[in-house]
Amino acid sequence: MKRCSRCKEDKPRAAFASNKAARGGLQAYCRECWSAYHQARQLAKGKNVRPRVEAPPGHKYCRACGRARHLKRNYNLTESQRDEMIAEQKGLCVICLKAPAVHVDHCHETGRVRGVLCFNCNSAIGKLGDDPDAVRRAASYLEGISWKPTLVAPGVYQLPS
Incomplete structure (x- = not known):
């Protein structure tokens, strides 16, 4: 557990971004506080800040x-x-x-x-x-044309082509 120096809450270490220059190897602010701080700084500079859109878990984009x-x-x-x-x-x-x-x-x-x-x-x-031919064959099958054999000789049937 680590205490955020901005919101003063104890949070798990996973809630903090890494910072190799910091003593504990983590940022002083939790991710939520850092995001709010950074957004306020960008707005103060007059930069356009896009609203955050949540992406589904495991996805990169909304x-x-x-x-x-x-x-x-x-x-x-x-x-x-x-x-x-x-x-x-x-x-x-x-x-x-x-x-x-x-x-x-x-x-x-x-x-x-x-x-x-x-x-x-x-x-x-x-x-x-x-394949247009496959679609035509499927349509003729559904219409009952392709699978009805024609009697050519006793015991010999021919399927329409």
Whole structure:
């Protein structure tokens, strides 16, 4: 335990930042007091101090910043561009026309953004390997065409191609 010289509370040593120049190897102020002190100093100097946003445990960025960073890095899109795409689709997935469209769909070969889909439709396209022929075969399977064999000779069946 160590006592913070600013708030006068006894806190665990983990609540203090390291300082090799200090006698005990730790800062005199706890992390919370140091943060408040530093922020007040920056404001007094006339510098812009951003409000602190808590990131989830184990994450470097807050959820909003992480999402914006993901869109820019992976798809070269801003959040406003993605929102425009969603508005053009009236907020619905263009495949199932039911679920809200929130997932960016892109071509894995070229990297080109195709649109915004719901989670299930985006996953289905990905599972089929972005292959239009596989999607057509899946549709014909669902319609019952591809799996109904045709009798060619007694005991010999042929599947439609």
